[in-house]
Amino acid sequence: xxxxxxxxxxxxxxxxxxxxxxxxxxxxxxxxxxxxxxxxxxxxxxxxxxxxxxxxxxxxxxxxxxxxxxxxxxxxxxxxxxxxxxxxxxxxxxxxxxxxxxxxxxxxxxxxxxxxxxxxxxxxxxxxxxxxxxxxxxxxx
Amino acid sequence: xxxxxxxxxxxxxxxxxxxxxxxxxxxxxxxxxxxxxxxxxxxxxxxxxxxxxxxxxxxxxxxxxxxxxxxxxxxxxxxxxxxxxxxxxxxxxxxxxxxxxxxxxxxxxxxxxxxxxxxxxxxxxxxxxxxxxxx
Numbered sequence: 001x002x003x004x005x006x007x008x009x010x011x012x013x014x015x016x017x018x019x020x021x022x023x024x025x026x027x028x029x030x031x032x033x034x035x036x037x038x039x040x041x042x043x044x045x046x047x048x049x050x051x052x053x054x055x056x057x058x059x060x061x062x063x064x065x066x067x068x069x070x071x072x073x074x075x076x077x078x079x080x081x082x083x084x085x086x087x088x089x090x091x092x093x094x095x096x097x098x099x100x101x102x103x104x105x106x107x108x109x110x111x112x113x114x115x116x117x118x119x120x121x122x123x124x125x126x127x128x129x130x131x132x133x134x135x136x137x138x139x140x141x
Numbered sequence: 142x143x144x145x146x147x148x149x150x151x152x153x154x155x156x157x158x159x160x161x162x163x164x165x166x167x168x169x170x171x172x173x174x175x176x177x178x179x180x181x182x183x184x185x186x187x188x189x190x191x192x193x194x195x196x197x198x199x200x201x202x203x204x205x206x207x208x209x210x211x212x213x214x215x216x217x218x219x220x221x222x223x224x225x226x227x228x229x230x231x232x233x234x235x236x237x238x239x240x241x242x243x244x245x246x247x248x249x250x251x252x253x254x255x256x257x258x259x260x261x262x263x264x265x266x267x268x269x270x271x272x273x274x275x276x
Contacts, residue, residue, distance in 0.1 A: 022175065035166070035173035037202035041212045052213055061216035062198050066174035069194040074178035078186070081193055081226035089218045 008141045011106055011118055017075045019103035022067050024059050026096045032063045058093035059100075064124050064133055067102045071122075072137055079139045088135025092126065099127045104137065116141045146208040146239070147249045147274045153239040155253075158203035162191045164229040170195040189230070193223040196266055200235045200257050210272065217250070217271040224265045233257045233265065240269065249274040 026046070033044050038060055041048040049057040065088070072080040094100050104122035117140050124133035171180060176192055183190040227233070234257065241252035250273055257266035 028173070028175075031173040035170045036198045037205065038198075040210060040214060042215070048212060061219065062194065062201070063174060065219060066170075066176060066192065066194045066198075069192060070174070070176045070178045073176070073182060073192070077182055078226060081182075081190060081223060083223065083225075084193065085220075085222045087218075087220045090216055093215075 008116065011075075011109065011116070011141065013106055013109050015106045017071055017104040017106075017120060017122070019101060020067070020071060021099055021101045023099045024094055024096055026057060029057060029059050029063070029096055032060055032066075036060065036062060038062070054093055054095070057096045059096065061090050061133075064094060064100065064102075067100065068104075068122055068124060068133065068137075071102050071104065072120075072139070076118075076139045076141070079141050080137075083140045085138040086122075086135065087137075088122070088133050090133055092130050092132040094124070094126060094132050100132065101125045101127075107136070114140065146210055146251055146253075146272070147242075147276070149208070149239050149242070151239055151242045155204060155207050155237040155239075157234060157236045158206060159232060159234045160199050160203045161232050162196065162199070162227060162229050164189070166199070167191050167195055167229050170198065188226070189228045191227045191229055191231075193221070193227075193266075196223075196227055196233065196257065197221055197268060200233065200255060200266065200268075201270070203235050204237050204253070204255065211274055213275045215248075215273040217273050219268065219270050221268040222266070224263075224267070227259075227265060232260050234260075241271070244276065245273075247276050249276055 107121045108119040110117045237255040240254040252271045
């Protein structure tokens with residue numbers, strides 16, 4: 001993580017969320033399979049995955065979402081844990097040897113009686129710059 | 142009973158499940174996803190918070206005890222709402238239903254709605270996922 005949350009005032013329209021890069025490996029994917037109980041062979045069986053259109057194993061979508069959630073925790077703290085919303089689409093798969101970059105920015109700010117509500121565009125890209133995940137996160141500060 | 146999800150009809154309600162946010166499982170999850178932000182925040186606040194995505198993953202895992210996703214199934218989209226921060230040791234009851242079922246190309250497109258509640262019955266998590274299942 002390149003940045004830390006330093007206060008609510010920094011979250012203005014266009015503000016960048018603390019981006020990070022994660023390098024995947026089959027070992028990391030296997031570790032996530034054990035932690036989550038998701039042993040779909042597309043993730044953990046290289047021989048099976050080689051026969052699919054992906055040509056090899058891919059990371060769990062929920063592993064990539066965990067990376068996004070880490071960024072949102074770093075940015076918004078408890079506001080993400082309590083009241084956070086996420087709506088995303090998986091647009092591509094992360095192969096087991098790729099480095100993915102997680103990032104986002106504040107897309108909309110609404111001031112109200114109950115505080116500030118932020119909508120952030122979030123994404124996960126692979127090392128070729130292809131979008132693997134795109135969507136929106138919402139928090140109330 | 143474990144069933145193939147593509148054989149279920151729209152509106153099908155999965156059996157209610159429950160799980161405890163076990164500290165060991167949460168530690169294993171944090172290591173697997175290399176989350177440094179949550180432990181730092183939890184330590185600063187003196188709380189045993191669980192990463193919200195871990196709750197979602199454990200909820201999905203509990204659902205998988207009833208349904209089988211065929212090899213090659215692909216996660217298409219995900220919506221999640223985290224109502225309150227959860228701590229290790231809490232027990233979460235989950236209910237889920239098949240909210241959409243259609244065909245596209247060589248896939249079934251299935252959507253599952255889910256909701257998690259704490260021991261007092263208050264909602265703590267809601268979500269919807271779509272999955273592409275090979276036909």
